[in-house]
Amino acid sequence: MTPPSALEASLELAVARGGDPQAAIYARLFALHPAMEAEFWRDTSGRIRGEMLARTLEVALDLAGAHGQPGGSWAPAFLATEIVTHEAYGIPPAIFAQFLPIVAEVIAEACGDGFTPDMRAAWDAVLAAGRVQPGVAAD
């Protein structure tokens, strides 16, 4: 299975086994960083959290090579921009950098014993490619 297919299969399995993972992902983020929940004060409907997670999953697929480029085509530049935008919202870069790992962890847990070595390898590659350097913007 190619890395993008393995990644997609893990997302499908996670949803099939545990339903929409959004609540668990944000619960994990806020458990680690309780002060961050208040940063979503404008998100009264949950739409921003939904959009942020959807974009993050697109990032993961791109980093996995879904667009023909393992390591990502547009996602590295997008992450480098978003880390700066988020700093302006009040999100420390070191916390921004933890979101992809949190997503990976929650998806792996939701897959349980269905999380295959291919899926592990695909997510590990995504996390390595998506490692944004706190405080360092892309050139």
Ligand code: HEM
């Ligand atoms: C891979 C990492 C991340 C990506 C790609 C990402 C992406 C995004 C995107 C695309 C939006 C805009 C959504 C919209 O307005 O439609 C957004 C908003 C936001 N993100 Fe993130 N995000 C990431 C990590 C984080 C983390 C760790 C936090 C910590 C709490 C955070 C806090 C926020 C907040 C508070 C907003 C809403 C800002 C506002 O308009 O009031 N993000 N994010």
